[in-house]
Amino acid sequence: MREITYVEALREALREEMRRDGRVFLLGEDIGPYGGAFTVTKGLIEEFGPERVRDTPISESAIVGAAVGAAITGMRPVAEIMFGDLTALAMDQICNQAAKIHYMFGGQTSCPMVLRTPFGGGVNIAEHHSQSLEAWFVHVPGLKVVAPSTPYDAKGLLKSSIRDENPVVFCEHKQLYRVKGPVPEEEYLVPIGSGDVKRVGEDVTVVATMWMVHKALKAADMLAEEGIKVEVVDPRTLNPLDKKAIVESVMKTNRAVVVSEDVKTCGITAEISAVIVEEAFDYLDAPVVRIANPDAPIPFSPPLENYVIPSEERIVNAVRKIVKGEV
Amino acid sequence: MDVEAENVEQVPRDEILQLYRSMVLIRRFEDKAYELFSQNLIPGTLHLSAGQEAVAAGVCGALRNEDYVESTHRGHGHCIAKGADVKRMMAELMGKRDGYCKGKGGSMHIADFNVGILGAEGIVGAGLPIAVGAALSCKLQGLDRVVACFFGDGAANNGTFGESLNMAAIWNLPVIFVCENNLYAMSVPYFKAFAIENIADRAAGYGLPGVVVDGMDVLKVYQAASMAVSRARKGEGPTLIECKTYRWRGHSRLKSHESKLYSPDEYEQWRKRDPIEVFKAKGLLSQEEVSAIEEEAEALIREAVEYALNSPYPEPEEAVQDVYV
Numbered sequence: 001m002r003e004i005t006y007v008e009a010l011r012e013a014l015r016e017e018m019r020r021d022g023r024v025f026l027l028g029e030d031i032g033p034y035g036g037a038f039t040v041t042k043g044l045i046e047e048f049g050p051e052r053v054r055d056t057p058i059s060e061s062a063i064v065g066a067a068v069g070a071a072i073t074g075m076r077p078v079a080e081i082m083f084g085d086l087t088a089l090a091m092d093q094i095c096n097q098a099a100k101i102h103y104m105f106g107g108q109t110s111c112p113m114v115l116r117t118p119f120g121g122g123v124n125i126a127e128h129h130s131q132s133l134e135a136w137f138v139h140v141p142g143l144k145v146v147a148p149s150t151p152y153d154a155k156g157l158l159k160s161s162i163r164d165e166n167p168v169v170f171c172e173h174k175q176l177y178r179v180k181g182p183v184p185e186e187e188y189l190v191p192i193g194s195g196d197v198k199r200v201g202e203d204v205t206v207v208a209t210m211w212m213v214h215k216a217l218k219a220a221d222m223l224a225e226e227g228i229k230v231e232v233v234d235p236r237t238l239n240p241l242d243k244k245a246i247v248e249s250v251m252k253t254n255r256a257v258v259v260s261e262d263v264k265t266c267g268i269t270a271e272i273s274a275v276i277v278e279e280a281f282d283y284l285d286a287p288v289v290r291i292a293n294p295d296a297p298i299p300f301s302p303p304l305e306n307y308v309i310p311s312e313e314r315i316v317n318a319v320r321k322i323v324k325g326e327v
Numbered sequence: 328m329d330v331e332a333e334n335v336e337q338v339p340r341d342e343i344l345q346l347y348r349s350m351v352l353i354r355r356f357e358d359k360a361y362e363l364f365s366q367n368l369i370p371g372t373l374h375l376s377a378g379q380e381a382v383a384a385g386v387c388g389a390l391r392n393e394d395y396v397e398s399t400h401r402g403h404g405h406c407i408a409k410g411a412d413v414k415r416m417m418a419e420l421m422g423k424r425d426g427y428c429k430g431k432g433g434s435m436h437i438a439d440f441n442v443g444i445l446g447a448e449g450i451v452g453a454g455l456p457i458a459v460g461a462a463l464s465c466k467l468q469g470l471d472r473v474v475a476c477f478f479g480d481g482a483a484n485n486g487t488f489g490e491s492l493n494m495a496a497i498w499n500l501p502v503i504f505v506c507e508n509n510l511y512a513m514s515v516p517y518f519k520a521f522a523i524e525n526i527a528d529r530a531a532g533y534g535l536p537g538v539v540v541d542g543m544d545v546l547k548v549y550q551a552a553s554m555a556v557s558r559a560r561k562g563e564g565p566t567l568i569e570c571k572t573y574r575w576r577g578h579s580r581l582k583s584h585e586s587k588l589y590s591p592d593e594y595e596q597w598r599k600r601d602p603i604e605v606f607k608a609k610g611l612l613s614q615e616e617v618s619a620i621e622e623e624a625e626a627l628i629r630e631a632v633e634y635a636l637n638s639p640y641p642e643p644e645e646a647v648q649d650v651y652v
């Protein structure tokens with residue numbers, strides 16, 4: 001199968017959906033001739049024109065608000081917020097408007113929009129441009145939250161998100177844009193709410209999200225040399241969460257390590273661990289281990305940033321310990 | 328307010344020297360930062376203000392040490408003109424422990440409360456409400472201070488712009504809103520993001536004076552800022568100053584690519600109006616004064632680079648310190 005990058009996969013999804021459905025349009029900062037801060041929309045204005053690939057002023061609240069208004073009146077907007085951190089400026093529109101409109105108005109309207117935005121650190125751009133805030137949105141009923149780790153998943157899930165009747169927060173990751181992977185030429189969808197086993201193993205389950213999936217896979221390679229067989233589960237969607245995929249894996253391996261790049265307190269790892277404890281407690285041979293950022297902002301300087309973002313070594317060490325019965 | 332009418336003779340001699348000194352130091356700093364970034368000695372990204380020196384120098388030149396400045400992602404110039412130490416700035420850019428923020432902030436988040444720099448911002452437009460709060464605080468505490476709030480043309484389209492100008496106007500606060508209109512917000516040219524010719528015209532809608540100034544002429548900026556500062560100090564409220572200016576380099580990181588999308592000779596036209604050259608051409612300084620200032624700036628930058636290179640990286644564990652007081 002041909003291999004393309006995560007960015008190319010996203011661009012293909014947008015192009016295909018825009019060709020398929022004239023109601024789909026894009027809006028965001030610098031997404032037109034410039035092609036988006038991370039080049040996701042590059043070239044789309046040439047095919048679809050400035051009406052459907054709309055450069056906006058720097059008005060995050062108005063970008064999301066305009067998407068909400070268009071969605072409830074028959075369009076299928078895909079809004080881009082240039083950095084995930086900047087969703088903070090649009091929080092009212094995302095959490096109070098988009099998420100609640102369908103419910104609050106007694107089901108009279110739906111808000112079929114996608115909010116695409118990149119999260120994640122590792123590129124030394126400090127506190128305002130590096131956070132992973134997926135959990136904020138998972139906490140708001142009414143929003144779906146999608147978080148793909150591979151080009152295949154990114155494309156299939158973006159297409160599903162655009163077709164979904166609900167507002168979807170589509171989380172991308174700066175470190176993943178250049179990652180390559182197999183993507184079929186023919187059309188396919190990845191359903192929202194289905195997890196994926198990225199590597200099969202018997203000794204321990206590592207549940208990881210986004211960039212951490214790749215770190216978990218590297219850690220699994222290293223551990224395989226020591227004879228430890230790691231199963232890597234990628235939830236792919238954070239809300240709805242594929243509890244079944246996670247729980248079934250843990251029932252098989254009897255041990256779980258959960259890895260995510262957000263802060264530990266009330267973060268993604270907290271929720272996934274709780275699910276495991278609630279639904280597979282009797283199968284566990286050891287306490288669930290969580291690996292996440294410490295409860296601190298993401299600092300700028302490389303040694304500081306490297307300290308807060310979970311590393312492969314941390315995963316390797318945690319797995320070794322849990323397998324040896326040291327936790 | 329008519330800025331053109333003001334007379335150069337009224338500007339004190341030491342102010343004139345200081346305006347030039349600021350501009351030259353900013354230019355040297357930005358050029359050096361660019362070079363170090365290209366050599367991978369500065370991680371992450373950089374937003375350089377070369378070309379816009381007259382705005383930072385002119386506005387900060389009209390302020391006192393205890394007055395406040397609220398800065399932006401493109402803030403090196405504001406900090407230097409307000410009196411920040413280029414050694415500690417350079418160390419911060421490199422992520423070193425002796426940097427202003429101990430390596431936690433980097434280029435986009437420099438602050439120095441000793442000289443009134445309330446901090447640079449990574450979020451476009453987020454500084455405006457903060458400046459309003461600082462000005463309110465000065466007023467409530469009866470401090471004879473003013474706040475200069477820098478922001479770009481892009482920020483003027485953020486909701487915070489309207490909210491902040493309005494609030495400053497209704498409360499008659501001592502704040503000067505300084506819009507650095509460098510014609511681009513990242514890749515988007517002014518005419519695509521505004522349906523009006525001057526951002527300053529928006530001031531009327533909020534009930535404060537709006538002035539347009541040639542942002543490539545430091546004396547004009549200085550005079551406009553001085554008038555706004557004196558209004559603010561007298562309790563006459565906020566002013567919006569729009570400085571028409573231009574940046575030599577691209578939005579962030581390296582070369583300019585954005586402007587080529589729209590107008591090929593625009594860059595050359597603006598280069599002819601280099602604020603440092605425009606100032607020199609006025610003939611206010613002797614050749615000796617010019618050389619002395621340039622040499623002094625060279626030496627300061629050399630020292631800053633050495634200081635920054637010699638400063639250690641922070642210990643990794645410092646990443647979790649200072650989360651709470």
Ligand SMILES: Cc1ncc(C[n+]2csc(CCOP(=O)(O)OP(=O)(O)O)c2C)c(N)n1
Pocket residue numbers: 029058060082086089374400401449450451452478479480481482483509511512513578
């Ligand atoms: C609220 C917000 N939106 C978007 C960005 C990404 N971004 C950083 S600078 C910039 C352009 C800002 O333009 P302007 O305000 O004119 O300032 P300039 O860069 O020209 O100095 C953008 C879009 C951001 N940092 N914050």
